[in-house]
Amino acid sequence: MPPLSRVPRSSLAAVVVPLLLVAGCAQPPTAALELQPAGPSPELAEFYGQQIAFGPCAPYATSAVDEQLFADDRFDCARVQVPLDYTDPDGPRGEVALLRAKARGEKIGSLLVNPGGPGGSGMNFVAALGPIWDNVPVGERFDVIGFDPRGVGASTPQAECFTDAETDRGEQPSPYLFDVTDARTAGEIARHCAERTGGVDALTSVGSGNVVQDMDVMRAVLGDEKLNYLGYSYGSELGGMYAERFGQNLRAMVIDGAVDPERTEAEFRQSQFVSFQKAFDELAASCATDAGCPLGTDPARATEVFQDLVRPLLDRPAPTTDGRGLTYEDAIQAVQPALFTEAQWPMVVQGLTELSAGRGDVLLGMRDAALGRGPDGGYGGALNVDANLAIRCMDNPRRSPEENTELAREAREAAPFLDPGRPVEQVHYECEAWPEPVSRSLPWLDGDVDVPPTLTVSVTGDPGTPHQGGVNMARLLGGSLLTVEGAQHGVALFGQSPCVDGIVTDYLIDLQTPPADARCTL
Numbered sequence: 169m170p171p172l173s174r175v176p177r178s179s180l181a182a183v184v185v186p187l188l189l190v191a192g193c194a195q196p197p198t199a200a201l202e203l204q205p206a207g208p209s210p211e212l213a214e215f216y217g218q219q220i221a222f223g224p225c226a227p228y229a230t231s232a233v234d235e236q237l238f239a240d241d242r243f244d245c246a247r248v249q250v251p252l253d254y255t256d257p258d259g260p261r262g263e264v265a266l267l268r269a270k271a272r273g274e275k276i277g278s279l280l281v282n283p284g285g286p287g288g289s290g291m292n293f294v295a296a297l298g299p300i301w302d303n304v305p306v307g308e309r310f311d312v313i314g315f316d317p318r319g320v321g322a323s324t325p326q327a328e329c330f331t332d333a334e335t336d337r338g339e340q341p342s343p344y345l346f347d348v349t350d351a352r353t354a355g356e357i358a359r360h361c362a363e364r365t366g367g368v369d370a371l372t373s374v375g376s377g378n379v380v381q382d383m384d385v386m387r388a389v390l391g392d393e394k395l396n397y398l399g400y401s402y403g404s405e406l407g408g409m410y411a412e413r414f415g416q417n418l419r420a421m422v423i424d425g426a427v428d429p430e431r432t433e434a435e436f437r438q439s440q441f442v443s444f445q446k447a448f449d450e451l452a453a454s455c456a457t458d459a460g461c462p463l464g465t466d467p468a469r470a471t472e473v474f475q476d477l478v479r480p481l482l483d484r485p486a487p488t489t490d491g492r493g494l495t496y497e498d499a500i501q502a503v504q505p506a507l508f509t510e511a512q513w514p515m516v517v518q519g520l521t522e523l524s525a526g527r528g529d530v531l532l533g534m535r536d537a538a539l540g541r542g543p544d545g546g547y548g549g550a551l552n553v554d555a556n557l558a559i560r561c562m563d564n565p566r567r568s569p570e571e572n573t574e575l576a577r578e579a580r581e582a583a584p585f586l587d588p589g590r591p592v593e594q595v596h597y598e599c600e601a602w603p604e605p606v607s608r609s610l611p612w613l614d615g616d617v618d619v620p621p622t623l624t625v626s627v628t629g630d631p632g633t634p635h636q637g638g639v640n641m642a643r644l645l646g647g648s649l650l651t652v653e654g655a656q657h658g659v660a661l662f663g664q665s666p667c668v669d670g671i672v673t674d675y676l677i678d679l680q681t682p683p684a685d686a687r688c689t690l
Contacts, residue, residue, distance in 0.1 A: 231548035284401030287556030290314035319374035375562030408613030428637030486528030494528025622647030629655030654690030
C-alpha cells in the first residue's frame with residue numbers, strides 16, 4: 169500500500185497539542201502477562217550480543233530530504249548487523265540502520281517505530297516528526313527509534329529495481345494500476361530487481377519474516393528486555409508477526425491503521441478500492457458546494473467528470489514546467505494517495521482545477537511527493553518504491569494472470585473513478601516471476617498468540633486500511649480497540665487528536681488500556 173500520510177514537517181512546530189485525558193476514555197491498567205523473555209538460540213548469540221555505536225546521522229542520508237532531516241543533532245544513528253539468511257548465520261550479512269530521538273527524561277526503554285509501506289523509512293519518519301517527540305510525554309520517557317527495514321533507505325541490502333529515469337517513465341509497476349501486460353515484462357521486473365539489488369539471495373532476503381527477526385535483534389541490542397512497538401499500516405503486519413513469534417518478548421504494542429489479517433492480499437486490495445471510491449465520493453461532495461469545483465456541482469457525476477479530465481492523458485500528457493509532462497499514471501498516483509487524509513483534498517482540487525485548464529504541474533508535484541522523488545530527480549526518503557515491490561513479492565502468494573485479470577476487473581467496478589476506460593485484457597501480477605517463493609506463512613496472524621494487552625487504533629473512514637481490519641486485528645491479538653471517527657490513514661501521536669494521543673500515551677507509559685467502547689473523533 170502507499171506510504172503513511174502524515175503531518176507535513178512545515179506544520180509540525182505549530183501542531184504541539186497537549187496530551188489531555190478525555191473523561192471516560194481510560195481505565196486502570198490491565199494486569200500484564202508474566203511471560204519471561206526468550207533468549208536467542210546459540211547460533212544467533214553473536215548478533216543479539218553485539219555492541220553498537222551511535223553517532224551523527226548525516227552519513228546515513230540517502231536522499232536530499234534525509235540530508236536536511238538528519239543534520240539535526242537532536243538525533244543519532246547506528247547500524248545493527250544481521251544475517252542475510254537466519255538459517256545460515258555464518259553466511260553473508262546485512263545491516264539495519266536506525267535513528268534515535270533520545271528520551272528527554274527518565275527512560276522506560278526504546279519505542280521501535282515502523283511507518284508503513286512496505287518500504288517506508290522509519291529513520292525519515294521519526295526525524296520528520298522530531299517536533300512531536302520534543303513536546304510529548306512519549307518522547308520524554310522513550311528513546312524513539314526509527315529503523316529502515318532491510319531493503320529500505322540506509323539499510324543493506326538495499327532494494328533496487330529501476331533507475332530514477334525508468335521510474336520517471338512509469339516503468340515501475342503499481343499494484344493499483346495493473347500495468348504489467350505480459351509474462352516477458354514480469355520476467356524483466358524480477359531480473360532487474362535481482363541484478364540491481366545484489367543477486368537473488370539479497371533480493372529475496374527482504375521479506376517481513378526476516379524483518380521481524382531483525383526487530384527482536386534490535387530489541388536486545390538496544391538493551392530492552394521487552395519490546396515497545398508502534399506500527400502504522402503495513403507496520404501492523406510486522407507487529408502481528410512479532411506477536412506470534414516473539415510474544416514473550418513484548419511489553420507494549422500500538423497498531424494504527426491495521427491491514428486486515430483475515431483477508432488475503434487480493435481481498436485486502438479489493439477492499440482498498442471500495443474505500444478509495446468512498447473517499448473520492450466524499451471529496452466530490454465536499455467540493456461540489458463550490459461553484460468552481462473542477463468535479464462539478466453534482467456529486468453523482470463527479471466520477472464521470474474526473475474520467476473526462478484524466479483519460480485524455482493516456483494519449484496526450486498535460487504539459488508541465490519541467491518538460492516531463494503529466495501522464496494518466498502520474499495523475500492517478502497523485503490523486504489516489506491524497507485521498508488518505510482530508511487535509512490533502514484541497515491540493516487534489518487545486519491540481520484538478522489546473523488540469524482542467526490544460527496544465528499538470530500541481531498533480532505532478534503531488535505524484536513526486538507520494539513516490540519520494542526529490543528536487544534532484546532522485547527517488548528515496550520517506551518511501552523506497554523498489555523495496556515496496558520486493559517486500560510484497562516475498563510476502564504474498566502469486567496470482568495467475570487469470571486471477572490478476574479478474575482482480576483488475578473487480579477493482580474497476582469497485583472504484584470506477586480509477587477506470588482508464590479501456591478494456592481489461594490479460595494483466596499479469598508484478599510478482600509473477602519472482603525467483604523464490606513466498607517467505608512467510610499465511611495468514612500472518614491467526615489469533616494463536618499469548619501476549620500482554622495491546623492497543624489497536626482504527627479510523628472509521630480510513631481509505632488505506634479499512635476500519636474492519638482494525639476490529640479484526642484487535643480481536644486476534646486479544647487486545648483493546650480504540651475507534652476513531654474520521655477519515656484519515658494514521659493518527660496516533662500526530663498531535664491532531666488529544667483524545668487519541670492521550671489514550672496512546674497512557675498505554676505506552678503506564679500500560680493503561682481504554683474501555684471496550686472507547687471512541688475519539690477527529
